[in-house]
Amino acid sequence: MTTENRCSAAASDGQTTLVAESYDRETDSIIRTYNFHAHDISGLFRALKIETFESWASYELDKLDIETLNSGYGLGIHHDGRVTLRMRSAVDEYPYLLHTNRELLLMLQGRKPLSVFTDEEPSTNGIPPLFPEIKFDAHVGMGRFVKDEYADAVDNGLHRLRWVFYALPEEAWRIRAYILLLETSKHSGWNEGFERMQGSLLGYSEQENDFHIEFQRMRIQRSA
Structure with a gap:
């Protein structure tokens, strides 16, 4: 998928849809997914200290980053395992559970x-x-x-x-x-x-x- 297509899948009505994924520590598998909308995507990136957010990439978050998302978007992400952040893409449109990273x-x-x-x-x-x-x-x-x-x-x-x-x-x-x-x-x-x-x-x-x-x-x- 091209960057343009990924961006169009993630952004609409002036907001960007992002996906945070928390991983089980023992199996390094995704156990929960959090979808949320960001109206000020540049401000969020600055808060997370992400200089350049590539639409195809996934970024690992530290504890402070997770607390920023929880307080700003009410996500309730658990801290114990690894947590990543990425833009929503076309694969998120699948109506069944994909095996990737699980x-x-x-x-x-x-x-x-x-x-x-x-x-x-x-x-x-x-x-x-x-x-x-x-x-x-x-x-x-x-x-x-x-x-x-x-x-x-x-x-x-x-x-x-x-x-x-x-x-x-x-x-x-x-x-x-x-x-x-x-x-x-x-x-x-x-x-x-x-x-x-x-x-x-x-x-x-x-x-x-x-x-x-x-x-x-x-x-x-x-x-x-």
Whole structure:
């Protein structure tokens, strides 16, 4: 989604809709979402000491920031875990719960059979992975999940993309199916059929996949 589209999804009638998300400390998963409207967005950014608020970015808030939002907008955000702030975007229009940033909690609840993450292959520069790998790996060690990896060259072989899979033990077949999906799409290109299969492997229902596919079609039509 372009910055322009994200902004239009977040702003209307002279106000900007923002989303604060609080995370569970143990699973690093979103457990509550707070939507609110800001009429003076520049003033709010100054109060939160955010010099430049990018429409696509998510900003982690400290305790003082949270208190500023609670007192100014009556949100009642809990302080114990991590809290982030971002602009409302098109993904917030989905009528069902998206798994993004909720993967570990949903898997522990048995509501998600497979989680898939991508990152560049580990290097010596000490940059941590873009997902809570250590927290997931702890459950692999206890037998709650199975883990597998798949590497693929990108940018004409200059980089290698690392795919990391976690599945419930009885759902481990989904990992091989997902890798087959990736390998096949390299030859045929990505399409709606692959998109639907991906959603099913990740645990979305047929009705949720129907909405997602139609939503993507509408976005493409609007941007054309």
